[in-house]
Amino acid sequence: MRKKIVAGNWKMNLSSDEALFLIEDCNRLSEGVKGVELMVFPPALYIQQLIAHNSPRIQIGAQNFYPAEKGAFTGEISFTQFKAIGLNYFLIGHSERRELFHEGHLFIKQKVDAVLNAGSKVMFCCGEPLAIREANEQMNYVRKQLNESLFHLSTEEIVNCSIAYEPVWAIGTGKTASTEQAEEMHAAIRTWLKEMYNAEIANNISILYGGSCNTSNAKELFACPNVDGGLIGGASLEAESFMKIAKSF
Numbered sequence: 001m002r003k004k005i006v007a008g009n010w011k012m013n014l015s016s017d018e019a020l021f022l023i024e025d026c027n028r029l030s031e032g033v034k035g036v037e038l039m040v041f042p043p044a045l046y047i048q049q050l051i052a053h054n055s056p057r058i059q060i061g062a063q064n065f066y067p068a069e070k071g072a073f074t075g076e077i078s079f080t081q082f083k084a085i086g087l088n089y090f091l092i093g094h095s096e097r098r099e100l101f102h103e104g105h106l107f108i109k110q111k112v113d114a115v116l117n118a119g120s121k122v123m124f125c126c127g128e129p130l131a132i133r134e135a136n137e138q139m140n141y142v143r144k145q146l147n148e149s150l151f152h153l154s155t156e157e158i159v160n161c162s163i164a165y166e167p168v169w170a171i172g173t174g175k176t177a178s179t180e181q182a183e184e185m186h187a188a189i190r191t192w193l194k195e196m197y198n199a200e201i202a203n204n205i206s207i208l209y210g211g212s213c214n215t216s217n218a219k220e221l222f223a224c225p226n227v228d229g230g231l232i233g234g235a236s237l238e239a240e241s242f243m244k245i246a247k248s249f
């Protein structure tokens with residue numbers, strides 16, 4: 001059976017002290033959370049201190065990395081370097097990386113391959129911008145994102161991925177996809193997984209929703225048959241709301 005996952009994407013927020021307090025509070029408040037994998041993606045700078053702090057119920061992943069082991073890539077951190085300090089989960093294809101940092105399908109594919117070749121796990125983000133939704137082209141758009149950067153994987157590799165559907169028009173806007181919109185896309189992604197791989201794989205891969213998911217809409221969204229949790233931005237910066245979301249199944 002597929003896992004339920006609630007992950008917090010802290011983006012470029014928080015001071016080092018705030019990050020420590022937040023993970024500590026999340027760990028404490030997560031005591032009642034059962035059957036849900038909890039994860040946060042902090043700014044890279046804080047990861048080592050957060051690991052040292054030891055919050056056993058909260059996994060830590062990397063928001064970004066460079067898909068080469070080492071070398072002359074000024075300012076970058078490699079997946080090998082993250083892995084060496086104990087990280088096992090990597091966020092790839094977030095719309096902010098795609099848009100603001102011009103990460104294209106091919107580069108995203110290289111990142112996916114780098115992580116999986118190193119035996120780690122991928123959380124792959126996809127989702128359409130507003131103009132695409134308005135033109136009712138979202139299915140083709142998301143399918144292309146998956147085709148170009150994920151669906152080249154073998155059956156052995158794809159099982160180490162989870163997928164986060166994050167409509168760009170819902171990220172940080174306070175505007176959430178309706179349960180119908182979310183379920184429709186999640187169900188389509190699962191159908192594509194079945195077509196490309198098989199029914200067992202399609203059933204086992206977690207597909208998370210992201211985009212202004214909060215304490216008031218998480219319950220409804222997580223009740224959709226194909227929504228297996230959430231990738232939470234803004235609402236993950238506060239332990240109470242993040243943990244309330246994690247308890248929304």
Ligand code: PGA
Pocket residue numbers: 009166170171172173174210211212213231232233234235
């Ligand atoms: P949001 O961000 O919850 O603040 O909309 C989600 C994300 O970007 O992963």
